[in-house]
Amino acid sequence: MRAAAAEIEHTLDTLLPAEDGAEARLYAAMRHAALGGGKRMRGFLVLEGAAQFGVSRTSALRVAAAIEMLHAYSLVHDDLPAMDNDDMRRGKPTVHKAFDEATAILAGDALQAHAFAVLAHEDTHSYPAVRAELCLRLALAAGARGMCGGQMLDMLAENGAEPPTEAAIGRLQLLKTGKLIEFSAEAGAVLGKAPGPQRHALCAYGRELGAAFQIADDILDATASAAETGKRTGKDAAAGKATLVGLLGLERARVQAERLAAQARAHLDSFGARADLLRMLADYTIARRS
Amino acid sequence: MRAAAAEIEHTLDTLLPAEDGAEARLYAAMRHAALGGGKRMRGFLVLEGAAQFGVSRTSALRVAAAIEMLHAYSLVHDDLPAMDNDDMRRGKPTVHKAFDEATAILAGDALQAHAFAVLAHEDTHSYPAVRAELCLRLALAAGARGMCGGQMLDMLAENGAEPPTEAAIGRLQLLKTGKLIEFSAEAGAVLGKAPGPQRHALCAYGRELGAAFQIADDILDATASAAETGKRTGKDAAAGKATLVGLLGLERARVQAERLAAQARAHLDSFGARADLLRMLADYTIARRS
Numbered sequence: 001m002r003a004a005a006a007e008i009e010h011t012l013d014t015l016l017p018a019e020d021g022a023e024a025r026l027y028a029a030m031r032h033a034a035l036g037g038g039k040r041m042r043g044f045l046v047l048e049g050a051a052q053f054g055v056s057r058t059s060a061l062r063v064a065a066a067i068e069m070l071h072a073y074s075l076v077h078d079d080l081p082a083m084d085n086d087d088m089r090r091g092k093p094t095v096h097k098a099f100d101e102a103t104a105i106l107a108g109d110a111l112q113a114h115a116f117a118v119l120a121h122e123d124t125h126s127y128p129a130v131r132a133e134l135c136l137r138l139a140l141a142a143g144a145r146g147m148c149g150g151q152m153l154d155m156l157a158e159n160g161a162e163p164p165t166e167a168a169i170g171r172l173q174l175l176k177t178g179k180l181i182e183f184s185a186e187a188g189a190v191l192g193k194a195p196g197p198q199r200h201a202l203c204a205y206g207r208e209l210g211a212a213f214q215i216a217d218d219i220l221d222a223t224a225s226a227a228e229t230g231k232r233t234g235k236d237a238a239a240g241k242a243t244l245v246g247l248l249g250l251e252r253a254r255v256q257a258e259r260l261a262a263q264a265r266a267h268l269d270s271f272g273a274r275a276d277l278l279r280m281l282a283d284y285t286i287a288r289r290s
Numbered sequence: 291m292r293a294a295a296a297e298i299e300h301t302l303d304t305l306l307p308a309e310d311g312a313e314a315r316l317y318a319a320m321r322h323a324a325l326g327g328g329k330r331m332r333g334f335l336v337l338e339g340a341a342q343f344g345v346s347r348t349s350a351l352r353v354a355a356a357i358e359m360l361h362a363y364s365l366v367h368d369d370l371p372a373m374d375n376d377d378m379r380r381g382k383p384t385v386h387k388a389f390d391e392a393t394a395i396l397a398g399d400a401l402q403a404h405a406f407a408v409l410a411h412e413d414t415h416s417y418p419a420v421r422a423e424l425c426l427r428l429a430l431a432a433g434a435r436g437m438c439g440g441q442m443l444d445m446l447a448e449n450g451a452e453p454p455t456e457a458a459i460g461r462l463q464l465l466k467t468g469k470l471i472e473f474s475a476e477a478g479a480v481l482g483k484a485p486g487p488q489r490h491a492l493c494a495y496g497r498e499l500g501a502a503f504q505i506a507d508d509i510l511d512a513t514a515s516a517a518e519t520g521k522r523t524g525k526d527a528a529a530g531k532a533t534l535v536g537l538l539g540l541e542r543a544r545v546q547a548e549r550l551a552a553q554a555r556a557h558l559d560s561f562g563a564r565a566d567l568l569r570m571l572a573d574y575t576i577a578r579r580s
Contacts, residue, residue: 017434022458023465026434026442077399082391101372102445105395106438109367109402113433116406120426128419135425136410143403144307144316148396152316155392168312175313 001281004047004064005040011065015118029099029107030114034072037090037230039290041213041281042067045184048278049202052271053192059125063134063187066118070138071180073111074147076104083155084235091230112142125191133190141179150176157242164242173214174207181210185278201267208264209282215257216286218243219250229290257286291571294337294354295330301355305408319389319397320404324362327380327520329580331503331571332357332474338568339478339492342561349415353424353477356408360428361470363401364437366394373445374525381520402432415481423480431469440466447532454532463504464497471500475568491557498554499572505547506576508533509540519580547576 012034017027043064050060079086079094080101087097096104118124119134140146153172157164164172185206189199220229221236222245236243245253261282268275302324307317333354340350369376369384370391377387386394408414409424430436443462447454454462475496479489510519511526512535526533535543551572558565 022446022461023434023439023442025446026439030434077395080392080395082395102370103442105367105370105372106442106445108399109432110434110438112399112402113429113436113438116425117429117433120422120429128417128422132410132418132421132425135406135422139403139407139410142399143407144313144320144400146403148400148403149313149316152313152393152396155396156312156315171312 001039001041001044001277001284004044005038007061008040008043008047008064008068009035011061012068015062015065016069016114025099025103026106026110029095029103030111032092032098033076033095033107034069034111037092038068038072039288040064040068041285042071042181042184044281045181045206045209045278046187048275048281049185049188050191052188052198052202052274053194055188055191058123059191060188062118062121062124063191066115066124066134066138067180067184067187069111069115069118070142073108073115074142074151074180076108076111078151080104083151086232086235088226088231127193130190130193134187137183137186137190141183146175146179147177150174150179154241158239163247166244166247169242169244169247170211173211177214177217178207178210181213182206185209198270201270205264205267205278205282208260208267209285212257212260212264212282213285215244215253215260216288218245219253219257220289221245222250224289254286261286291329291331291334291567291574294334295328297351298330298333298337298354298358299325301351302358305352305355306359306404315389315393316396316400319385319393320401322382322388323366323385323397324359324401327382328358328362329578330354330358331575332361332471334571335471335474335496335499335568336477338565338571339475340481342478342488342492342564343482343484345478345481348413349481350478352408352411352414353481356405356414356424356428357470357474357477359401359405359408360432363398363405364432364441364470366398366401368441370394373441376522376525378516378521417483420480420483424477427473427476427480431473436465436469437467440464440469444531448529453537456534456537459532459534459537460501463501467504468497468500471503472496475499488560491560495554495557495568495572498550498557499575502547502550502554502572503575505534505543505550506578508535509543509547510579511535512540514579544576551576 016031046064047060076095078084080096086094095107116135120131125131150172186203189202221233224233226233264282265279306321336354337350366385368374376384385397406425410421415421440462476493479492511523514523516523554572555569
């Protein structure tokens with residue numbers, strides 16, 4: 001995973017604008033947001049999914065980088081004062097702290113546009129149908145019925161009068177982080193023009209993995225230190241934010257994350273040894289300390 | 291143009307999410323931003339460009355709506371307190387005033403994603419290569435070397451120590467508004483798989499039109515009332531913002547806008563009477579009072 005992250009980092013570095021000039025401040029903010037950090041879990045999913053179907057490394061890396069740009073943009077906007085108001089991310093000052101609010105809004109906006117530019121470019125895949133499909137799937141995962149919708153639910157839940165139910169939290173997390181993780185797992189099958197059943201299996205794997213990942217994240221927020229995670233922790237409880245950890249308690253939340261990770265693995269049964277890293281990722285997701 | 295605007299409005303209404311549910315507030319903010327106002331100049335360009343090549347009305351309207359969504363998102367973010375801090379837009383409260391800042395940021399983000407979802411969807415064109423090309427061109431017009439880069443330059447110019455040169459203002463406006471207007475004019479040719487020379491002619495028309503439009507906008511800001519334009523006017527001068535009007539004076543700015551509009555018309559010489567509305571648009575652009 002560390003080797004993949006280094007490859008993705010290098011691809012991001014190549015794809016992000018870097019010229020001098022009057023708008024260099026925007027490029028610098030985009031690079032601050034997208035480079036130098038993160039586990040690159042979404043990018044790793046793309047690479048390992050693509051490896052199941054013998055997709056070229058160049059194609060897979062471009063899609064991995066595009067999804068990481070989209071993810072980075074969502075973090076920049078979520079960290080803004082009007083949203084979660086966070087000062088630290090990946091062990092560095094957040095973009096609006098290192099630059100300013102206007103620049104952070106614009107850098108996020110530009111990263112989203114750039115993700116689509118990378119997917120739609122002919123260097124990503126020689127088949128236009130594959131490029132159009134990737135753009136459509138990313139747009140759906142990112143939009144009002146995906147990430148943006150989930151973040152809206154999250155903001156509303158924080159200010160809500162009644163604590164949300166387990167079902168409401170599950171839906172919030174599916175939209176906010178689940179859809180993009182699901183697409184990350186599926187993207188390699190789109191690139192490889194994989195048969196339906198294999199594409200669906202990867203999709204289902206991604207969905208369960210995403211749910212496990214989110215519970216693990218909430219557990220980390222409740223139990224790990226900021227030094228371990230590179231971001232402020234304990235903030236869910238401080239914000240009175242309803243998470244499955246708060247609702248079920250630590251032990252039952254752990255059990256549920258383990259069950260989800262096992263279900264994720266089970267979806268890979270029709271894949272051979274080539275999918276071992278994806279199986280290990282399911283285990284790592286719930287065992288990680290950062 | 292009014293009839294086209296009504297058709298585009300109807301298409302936007304159909305394409306924007308409208309379900310009830312917990313995240314309905316986000317959908318309402320997206321609809322507030324994208325519906326009920328604006329001249330739909332960009333959408334009109336798409337429709338008239340598409341009409342030169344016999345493109346189906348459904349295709350043209352979807353692309354027109356997608357570009358208007360992208361434009362609406364840029365207005366929502368430009369109006370934010372951290373950017374231009376505007377309270378009124380198209381005669382209504384801006385999104386962060388009618389809702390709140392977090393909702394406005396998210397509604398803009400979701401509108402951008404939705405624009406790509408519309409372009410990439412098979413209902414927009416049966417050829418995947420056309421859909422991928424539309425996504426690529428929109429992403430480039432919207433990103434760091436387009437709209438976002440232009441807005442960054444605009445923010446920097448406002449806070450800059452030295453007044454920008456005429457060349458710097460021209461470049462700022464090309465990025466901030468020109469690229470998207472250029473793409474709007476070109477999109478019909480992409481949809482119609484038009485031969486290179488015709489596509490380039492529409493592109494060049496859009497570029498000159500966009501430049502004329504921007505100078506006309508600056509003239510309006512300096513001379514029209516808020517009642518006429520539906521937004522606060524006189525704000526360029528109040529903000530000490532350098533525009534061509536400030537640099538050249540009203541008269542020379544008017545002459546330059548007229549010259550650009552004439553050049554835009556000239557690019558249509560190889561088109562027949564079908565392009566008459568595009569020719570009239572060039573005249574209207576510099577004569578309008580709102």
